[in-house]
Amino acid sequence: MSKNFVISPFAIHQAITLLYMGKDKHRDPELGKALQLVGRRTDKILSFFERARTKAIQQDFVMANRIYLSPYYNESEHMRSISGGLGVEVENIPFSEGSTSGDEIEKWLNQTIDKGTRSHLFVKDNLTEVTQLVAVQGNSLSCTFKHRIKSQTTMSFSIPMHNRRPYVYKVQMMYTVAPLEFFNEDEVRGVMIPFSKTDIGMLVLIPRRLGTQRILYNLDKYLQVPLRKAEKTHLFLPIFSVQETVDFNLALHSLGINHVFINVTHHDRNENAAYFKQYNNLEVKPNRVLMQSEVGADNDQRVVNVNRPFVFVIKDENTIYMVGRMDSV
Incomplete structure (x- = not known):
């Protein structure tokens, strides 16, 4: 990670909450505890994210949050039904197409953020036939302060x-x-x-x-x-800006995401089955x-x-x- 960086904990919370709550059965109790979701009703959880997201959009945040699933990932109808309330889209894509899949994901992110940037998320061989899940987030904000800059x-x-x-x-x-x-x-x-x-x-x-x-x-x-x-x-x-693409794979591995969220149906699946990347753009200017x-x-x-x-x-x-x-x- 570079010396200057910015990440969005809220966007991470959105995506991991969908992956946790989207499973009809066998939710991971330790992850639920870490997310502070144990014992909370679904409507209360969705209401929290809706309020926070609405406020962020009012403050001119631009947010893109999408989880791509391979045909091998058995997502539930419940996951799709709550995705809108959490502000996370769910999309199927064949990762076996490799760089073509990566190009399609990057095109969606760049169009959604629409800041004239060209964020590069993947390198060669990142996405292969063993990939089952890719979570991609984009966040952009140009700060507008309450008090006038004199x-x-x-x-x-x-x-x-x-x-x-x-x-x-x-x-x-x-x-x-x-x-x-x-x-x-x-x-x-x-x-x-x-x-x-x-x-x-x-x-x-x-x-x-x-x-x-x-x-x-x-x-x-x-x-x-x-x-x-x-x-x-x-x-x-200071007047400053920072653009950063952050790879959260190590953090996901520490949470055991490969065991919690991915239903492995082929013996040749490996530990690179999930990718979680976030692109952020922040400008602080007068x-x-x-x-x-x-x-x-x-x-x-x-x-x-x-x-x-x-x-x-x-x-x-x-x-x-x-x-x-x-x-x-």
Whole structure:
């Protein structure tokens, strides 16, 4: 995985929930527990995903989520009946056609995301006659913040270097002053930047002493830190974008997906029977800029200058839509 990346936990949750709930019988209890679905009624689960998906679309997320099944995979009518409620399409495709199947999947993703990108998901021999399931997700978002960006300015961005002086270079920063929720810990500083149309926002986590990798390892801990009441805050945030294709095969193998979801009917099926890939595009750029000028900050008021590597979490109270880190801008 590259130093700069973004993934969508919500999209993963959608797809794996469909694979779990789509089985009429023999659902995996450990996976159900991990997904926090044990004991929850189907209508409640579908309602949660519908609300979250509707809000994301209102906030201009573009989401594509499709599971491709080979003719050997015995999907149930129940799976197809709940797929719409979960926001995950189900499609049959003959993986024996190899690169042709891969081209068809990539064409669907590129057309659905429609951002002028050409995401490449598969390499030669990824898809063969032994493949039974491919889950493909695409997510795209161009952030629109609640508070107007007042100006743009060029400022320093510092990257720590092991046993060397930090590498410092100039980046384009957006500047605004607005009431923002925040927290201050010894290890991490956090600030919530609200979006314009919903209660979704971007929580920016700025390390004080830790690296971004350590923040990600302990993300649950920092997400539990309560935000303080909003105060007038000067915010400097880099203009950045990140595009990433992430292969989740290792994560699936650790969950035992080959044993849980795939009904092997041929002895020559192998551990490469499932693929799970996600393409994400995120842009953070100025919207509604009021003026172009060099800006300063009132030292008597709160100042948040995101001038070093950071982690970001796009979330509302109940759902994490995207998580990523920027080690360089």
